[in-house]
Amino acid sequence: MSPTNLRPDSQNGEKWWAPPESSPDPQAAQPQPPPPAEIKDPLIGLVVGSFRLVRKLGGGGMGTVYLGEHTLIGSKVAVKFLHEHFASNEALVQRFLAEARAVNLIGHENIINIFDMNVLPPRRHYLVMEYLEGSPLSAMTGTPQQASVIVPILTQVCDALQAAHLNGVVHRDLKPENIFLVRHDRTPHFVKVLDFGIAKLLDGVSPGQTSLGTIIGTPEYMAPEQWAGKGVDGRTDLYALGIIAYELLAGRTPFGKGGLGSLLHAHLQEMPAAPHEVNPQVPVALSQVIMRAMAKKPDERFRSASEMRAALEQALTTATNAPPPRPTAPPLAAHTPPAPPPLPADTAMAMPATAPAPPRRSPAPAPADIPARVVLAPGTEPVRLTCTDLSRAGAFLCTEGTMPPLRSRVSLILELKDRPLACGGEVVRHVTPAQASSWGMRAGFAIQFVELSAEARDALSKLAQGQIPSPVAPKPATVDDPQAEALLTMLQQRMSTDPYVLLSLPQNATFDDVRQHARAALTALENIASRKLSARQSRDLSDMRSKVEKASELLGHPRQRIEHDAWRANFAGVARCISSGLTASEIESLRARYLLAHPGAEARERIHSATAAAWEAQSNVQLALAEYEKALAADPLNLALQQRYWSLKQRGKNTPAPDSRSRGPDVPGLRKRPGRS
Known part of the structure; x- marks a missing residue:
């Protein structure tokens, strides 16, 4: 066997990043020896x-x-x-x-x-x-780190892995060098997972595509099944994340830095001391989570990244002093394989839609079935379904009828005994009636919860732990709720086909602002849903939620938003999308379609640009900006024109604008790096 990427303190990693420009270089003050004669890079x-x-x-x-x-x-x-x-x-x-x-x-x-x-x-x-x-996570290795700092980093990695696994992609080489930390909004350690160069799709890739005798991965973080050349899945990445968590919290890797032979033996046979035994500052509950992620057998690890994420969050807030259980030999398998259980939501989210039913585990007792009103598609009437296998991460909705498409969004209201609970989810798996019959379970679809309020997350967590009594479907209200009606009326007055107006956003809103306003709007709707609504009010609420979700989806993705903004002459919104990292070839292709659909736009742009250039030559910045805005309204996807306008606006930003309403605030992100709007 020949390893790839052995880590002699990780000096050979690819680097497509830089430390923040405001951070001093600790080596800058030290004299450096003159470099050898350089060969110019062509x-x-x-x-x-x-x-x-x-x-x-x-x-x-x-x-x-x-x-x-x-x-x-x-x-x-x-x-x-x-x-x-x-x-x-x-x-x-x-x-x-x-x-x-x-x-x-x-x-x-x-x-x-x-x-x-x-x-x-x-x-x-x-x-x-x-x-x-920013800096790679490897910069934090070598000394023990505080759990309060590390767990938020690990949970973001779990989010990235969950998204990858849902799309059938296993990273296979997760290590600290491939986890990068940047500052993003108010998050000092915002995670970016890098280097999917040896990522493997769960389906359609045979083991024979890897050269015989070659290790794919980095030995210190490779799961036993990788060493053995067996098939990998999402739990392989969770093993690597467990090793990383151990290294950050204990201050050292669990198996040291020996040669290939000792590492092979350690990963296959040895069980290291638990992190809290190496560093007493590590909470015991968190130590248990890490040891479970590092289990030798994939079946003994977490079933999905979302399940590991929930366990990490719970461990950080749990003050348990019970020592982690010592691993024992697994019980012998029964002669007759047991029937598969109802599909847990977390398991469903970690597997492709065509995967066979998971083997039976020993999950905690699940709460009773819960009735739910579900809007399967925006603008349709809600249908009543039964919700099972509820967890903080998702749920399974039973139906033998038409199922919403995979990756689509659904809205639902769980009819709890004390109050209804509004949630939104993304469809991540189908179980057809034929599959359900062969697996001994009910047909339906699994959803992953998205954009939950803090109240909803807390209620789901308690419900999944059986802390809320089995619900009883409430009698539907026959009259409108007065307080809900007042709120609905107020919100309906704000409802508009313009997504910016709907989310109360300026025309050049940042992508962070879009997400925040959408979350605030959905939270307001969830608060209304907690009241006892009439059938008509429930329909209005579902319709509002659908509109908010559509607006968030449109304005939250640069490739969708730039086309929307260009066709509406919103050049400031186009500039925001340009600054997010869209390539010039993408923008030029879109511009060609735009000009084809708007005859005469290019001619109008040239007239106003020429007038603007004349005013600019006379140093009349205000009149030049006004003409440039008219030119951009005609041809908003003109990159050269965008550059001239924002450069001039930057030079004359202290000059009062003649028509600030049409331009809106500056878009300073236009000249910055992609992805940081």
Whole structure:
């Protein structure tokens, strides 16, 4: 066997990031020996697509990474080139390009964005990726860290892994160097998971596609099934995350840094001391979570990343002093395999829709079935279904009728005994009547809860633990609730087909503002849903929730929002999307469609641009800006025009604007790196 990426203190990792510009370099003050005679890198200064390569950021076993700057708008990206001598190896080329496919398939905020993939003649394959400023998680290893700092980082990694596993992608090389920390809004340690270069789809990839005798992964973090060359799934990544958590909290890796032989034996046979035995500051409950993630057998680990996330959060708030149980030999399997249980929501979320039923485990007693009113598609009447296998993460809804599509959103109200509870979820798995019959369970679909309020999360947590009595379906109200009616009337007056008006957002709102306003609107609707509503009020509420979700979906994704804003002449919103990292080729393609649909727009833009340039030559900034705005209203996707306008606006920002209503506030993110709007 030959390992890949052995970690001699991780000096060989690929680097497409930089420390924050405001942070001093601790080595800057120390004199450095003069470098040997440099060989000029032929790629420096080269324009690749829309980006000029400025400097080299770092390199690794498969490629070299450069800092790229957009030639028009100045945004920064990282451009990763496959080593030239690998170009003739088709398997390595496919692995390199698989990274972009895997990342784009997932599409999660805690996973680095890849904007483009292409080839520079003759055979220099490259990826254009999000440029990050921060530090890798490996910077926190070596000394024990506080649980209150580490657990929020680990839960974000769980979120990223859950999204990957839902899309059938296993990372397979999770390690501290592949977990990057940036500052994002008010979150000092916002996680970005990197390097899906050896990620593997759960379906359609046979073990024979890996060369015999080759280890895929980093030995210190590889699960026993990887060492043994067996099949991997999402629980393989959870094992690696358990090793990482151990290293951060205990201050050292569980199995040391021995050679391959000792590491192989340790991962397959040895059980390390629990983290709280190495560092008494580690809460015992948290130590137990980590030891479970590091179980030798996949079946003994957490079933999904979302289940591990919930356990980490619970452990941080639990003051238990009970020592972790020592591992014992597993009981012998029965001669007759038991029938599968009803599908737990967490298990469903960690498996592809076509996977067979999971083997029987010994879960905690589930709460009784709960009636629910479910809106299967926006604008449709709610239907009554039975909710089972409820957890903090999701639930299973029983039906033999038409099921909503996978990845679609549904709204539901759980009819609890004391009060109804409004929730929203994403469909993550179907169980057809035929599958249900063969597995001895009910047909239906599993959902993963999304955008829950703190109150809803708390209620679901208690309900999943059996702390709320079995509910009884309440009698439907025959009259309108007066207080709910007043709130509904107020909200209906704000309802509009314009998503900005609906979410009370300015035309150049940041993507963080979109998410925050959408959450606030959904929370307000959930508060109304907690009252005893009439049938008509329930329908109105469902319709409002559907509109809010659609507005959030439209404005929360740059590729959808830029087209919406361009067709409505909202050039400030277009600028916000440009600053999020869309490539120039994407924008130019969209602009061509826009100009085709708006005859005469380009001519009007030229007239107003010429007038603006004349006023600018006379140093009349206000009149120049006003003309540039008219030009942008005609041709909002014109990158050169956007650049001229915002550069001039920056120079004249202290000059009172003649028509601030039409322009709105500045969009300073236009000239910044992608993904930080």
